[in-house]
Amino acid sequence: MRAIDPNDLNDPNDLNDLLDPSIGQLIDRSIGQLARPAVIPESIERLAEVMAACAADRQPIVPFGSGSKLAWGDSPKGSVLPVGLGRLDRLVMHDEADLVATVEAGMKLRDLQAALAPSGQWLPIDPAFADSATLGGIVATADAGSLRQRYGGIRDLLLGISIVRWDGQIAKAGGRVVKNVAGYDLMKLFTGSFGTLGLLATLTVRTYPIPEQCQTLLLWGDRPALAQAAQGLRNSTLTPIALDWVWGNPALPEAAVGLALRFGSVAPSVAEQMRRSIALAQDLGLQSMVLSEPDEADFWHKLRAASTAPTSDRPITLKFGALPTAAPALLDRLASGPISQGQIHASSGLGWASLGAIEGDWLRTSRWIRQLRAACEAEQGFLTLLQVPAELTHQFKQSDRWGDRGSGLALMGKIKQQFDPHQLLNPGRFLV
Amino acid sequence: MVFAPSLSATRPDWEAIAREFVNALGDRAVIRRRDELLTYECDGLTSYRHRPALVVLPRTTEQVAAAVKLCNRFRVPFVARGAGTGLSGGALPIEDSVLIVTALMKQILKVDLGNQRVVVQPGVINNWVTQAVSGAGFYYAPDPSSQIICSIGGNVAENSGGVHCLKYGVTTNHVLGLKLVLPDGEIVEVGSAVPEMPGYDLTGIFVGSEGTLGIATEVTLRILKTADEIAVLLADFTSMDAAAKSVADIIAAKIIPGGMEIMDNLSINAVEDVAKTNCYPRDAEAILLVELDGLAVEVAANSDRVAQICRENGARNITIATDSQERLKLWKGRKSAFAAAGHVSPDYYVQDGVVPRGKLVWILQEIAKLSEEYGYKVANVFHAGDGNLHPLVLYDKSVPGQLEAVEEMGGEILKRCVQAGGTISGEHGIGAEKRCYMPDMFSAADLETMQWLRSAFDPLRLANPDKVFPTPKTCGEAANAQAPAQRLVEGVDRF
Known part of the structure; x- marks a missing residue:
């Protein structure tokens, strides 16, 4: 197969249109000196062709969505071709009654949430760069957030994937139903694999009803009392959808460290849980502040942004x-x-x-x-x-940056070797 | 179905191999007598049987590793078995294999209530975990109907579900870390007591791999706090459509119950014949069980809404139980449905397909048509909230040809599940039984990609070979017995 000349596919202006302006120079900074002009295919079939061409040419690639997390991990090695998923941004399917949606990997989370909102549903994650991050990037970096308290990580919400393999073939795993044990769970394999095993093309996720009401409670004060509150809350029958330790956050008055609790349910349940939590805090002599919609959502948004x-x-x-x-x-x-x-x-x-x-x-x-x-x-x-x-x-060079101390590294290397025998997929960025 | 030895043409010298196992594990850990081997001929899928050459019962990770290393040395395959309750033949021995049984590895190694983690050996029975922590107000969420006899090791291998997966997920959502003996005998620890450790999610890959990637010898589980209040609502309907419509309306009302289960008239009567709960009206076309949990105020609000939805859909009677004894009574019939089917018919054949929830009514109609066409009664019990069906096809194995016919019928049900956008197994696994249907769901490239993963773990294919993935030989033969081989590779709409 003849290699595709990336210069035929894109002009640099297109790339800038797709990238989030707030991370404008990121590509230049993280992969700039090494990179060739980016390729941004407009269909999955085209993406597969590009990958096949790169395979034939032994051309290493760096996949990216909106580019928000390109600086995560080490800089890629060698002369890499950036391959953008940003044009694969369609909502393929949303079955409202079945609480499931399929998206192309380049779709932004913000756009998915907007598409789900009219039916009262959401994908319950609060990742970094929530306004610009694509679903593909979120899955590739296993980036969920505080809502995992109730809904689990992105791994727990991912029902099916299709991928473009190193050789340009398209493969899939899982499906669109919430219970499915047919075949290996490649969704788990690809979640958090940082683009080193293949290119995510489509993702099928479980959606949830947006809670009828959300409220947030901030607690701060004496440190041992806070620790007691955290343990007490965790051992209680309360069902917060988020329960975080926070520190250094300007939303917290007076103190550097606090607890943030978010409740989301039917209104009477939220009220009852707030009441019980405040009572617990008062017993322990803690200060508290209540945040209601829409301030409370804004708090969580800013909290995540501040920590990442x-x-x-x-x-x-x-x-x-x-x-x-x-x-x-x-x-x-x-x-x-x-x-x-x-x-x-x-x-x-x-x-x-x-x-x-x-x-x-x-x-x-x-x-x-x-x-x-x-x-x-x-x-x-x-x-x-x-x-x-x-x-x-x-x-902190490559593997030292990830801090792996487990005994599974050799096995991970064998998996990488199977899925990317010529080291074409995001070489050097990840642990493996 | 035929299970051919996959490795060598000449039979291994089992006398010599057995001596090595006795040397390594001790005489009492090795079973060789033919009559004792009988127990291990099959798992919960009793229609397939194969006597293993050797059964070993290790007690420690090191003993499992020693056994696997011997299998490597002699290049004989091994099959892991937990409690042997699996329904897809995942623990079915293959010819000239060693069966490694983890039933004696039944220690709960650590209970850490402060961190809500429990570490167990694989032979620990599912509901022992809840029993160990329930005094402190915690429980382990995945609850297969066989939870009083099935083991955590088997749950991990099959990624077992249960009746409470709708809200809290299946086994994979509750396993944080594993100690594994890989197919070459190496011991590795993957995951931890903390999620998202650096690197690939080897824990997530292993759960549900059906014994083809190695043997788990320690499992770190997440436990949950028992809810403030739990309510079980039982509604009976004069039509299946009305029950299914209620399920859809409950979801549309933004309520996520812990579980939602439906049983049809035949199941209701089978259960009432056997378990005599006196809870399920015999003349109902369907009953719906809904479990709601959370704070009392939330459960009360949601119970009211669920009851109203059921009434709007024509429910005749609605019973709500919050007392634990009353709840157990309402669940008892559902949990004994499989056993009841075994009492009203000489044999039953259970399937495990899944459809999108919106297709429930359609698939039930299709099953009814197939039931008529093939001439076998079907009792339907299913996890309606998940779209996970368990049609129980009633038959008599002693009548020649019946098993083959119900298997073929089961296959037709699964194909329709795939057509509807569903899957061929929701929680029982592919095992020996359904691998020939894998091509209905997955393309050659999909299956090849999965095999890459398998090759990274087990290049010699010693771990539970001839399971999960179709092989031209066996699937060709199985298909030829009933229909042209092509039927297994047809089908464009597979996802």
Whole structure:
């Protein structure tokens, strides 16, 4: 097969139209010097042709949706061809009665939510870059958020996929029904695989009714009392749809650390749960603040953005996890470190943080991050540096950035070898 | 169906191999006597039987690894078996194989209530997990009907569901980490007590892989807090359509019950004959069971709305139970439906297809047509909220030709499920039984891609070979016995 010349397919203006303006220079920064002009196919068949051509040419590629998370992970190796999914942005199917939707991978979450809203439904996730992120990118990075308290991660919402393989063939797994055990669960394999096993083409997801009412409660005050409140809430029969530790957040008055609870249900249930939570907080001498719609949604939106969108004084983005009971100790550690903002999902123990350097000292900062990582690992968790500034790239190279300490790495390598025998798919970015 | 030895043309020297297993695992862990092997000839799918060459009963991860390494050394396949309750023949031994039974690995290794995690060995019975934590107000959500006898290891292999999956998901949504013995005997730990560990989601890949990727020897489970209030609502209808329409209306009313189950008239009568619950009216065409959980105020509000929806759809009687004994009584009939079918007919053949919820009425009509066409009665019990059907085809195995006929009929049901946008298995697995229908659902490229994953784990194909995936030989032969082989590779609309 003759290789497709990427210059025939796109002009640079198209690319800029598709990329989110807020991350404008990201491609240049993260893959700029190495990259060739991007290819952005307008159909899945065309995407498959491009991939087949790249396979024939042994041309490595970097897939991207809106480009919002291109800086996550290490820079790709070699001369890579960026392949954009942004034109595969159609809602293929929404079966309202069946609570299921199929989208092309380049569809933005924001657009999907807008399409689902008239039927009173949503895809219950609150990922990073929620306004620009595509479904494909969200799945490839396993990026859910606080709503996992009730709805699970994106892995738990994904019913079926179709993919373009390294050789340009289209394959699928799963289906469109909520229970399905036919064949291997390749949905789980592709969730969080960072584009290293194939290109996501379509995704079928489970949708949920939007709760009749949502309210949010913020608690802050004495640290041990907060820890007691968190454990008390987790052991209660209350059913929050989100329950996060938050810190460094401007929405929290007075204190650096607090708890954020979100309830979503029929109105009487929300009222009852708020009442019980406030009573618990008062017994423990905690301060509280109630947020109602639409402020409460805005709070969660900004919270996630603060913990994952890098700023000039907080250029590092971390994803980490540890046993839920370790959260208070991790928060103490975070409070004694560099300037940071973030959240820890209280039930899963997963957390996100954006942070800066300790007094401008990057070496000291990297040592501190390693100590934080050790603390996570001691509690059966991990710490991944999703995004680091240039000053830290040499401190944390490829696999070290992901912080894998398990015994499954060799097996992951074998899987990668099967799905990408010529190392064409996002080479160098991920752990594998 | 034919299960051919897949590896070597000459038979292994089982005497010598058995000696090695005894050396490695001890005499008591190895079963060789023909009469003792009988127990292990089949799993819950009793119509297929094969005597394994050897059965081993390890107690530790290291013993499982030692057994798998011996299988590698002698290049003999192995089949893992938990409690043997599977319904798709996943634990059916193949010829010249070692059956590795995890039934003696029944320790609950760790209960961590603070983190709501439990670590168990694979032989632990499903409802032991709930029993271990219920005193503190927690439970383990996936609850297959066989939960008092099926094991967690089998649940992991099959990605088992149950009657409460609608709200809380199936096994894969509750497994955080695994200790695995890979098909080469290596021990690896995947996942953790924390989700989304760096790298590929090996835990998610393994759950539901039906014993083809190795053997899980430790399982880290998530447990949930028992709800404040639980209500079970029973409604009976004079038409199946009305019951199915109620299910759709409940979902449309933004209510996600813990579970929604429907039983048809034949099932109701079978259950009343056997379990004598006196709860299900014998003249009803369908009953609908809805379980709602949450805060009392939420359950009360939703019960009212569900009852109203059922009434609007013509329900005759509505019973609501919140007391735990009363709830159990309402569930008892549903949970004993399979056993009841076994009492009213010499044999039954259960299928496990799934359709989008909107196609429930259509598929039931199709099943009724097939029932008439083939001349076998079908009792329908199903997880209506998930669109997961369990038609029980009643037949008599002792009459020559009946098993083949009901299998063919079952296949026709599954094809219609796929046509409707559904799947050939919702929770029982593909196993030995349904692999020849895989091409109805998946293209050659789909299946090849899945095999890539298998090759990464098991290049020698020693772990439960001849399961899940169709092979030209066996599926060709099975198909030839009943119909042209092409029928298995036809079908364009497969997703």
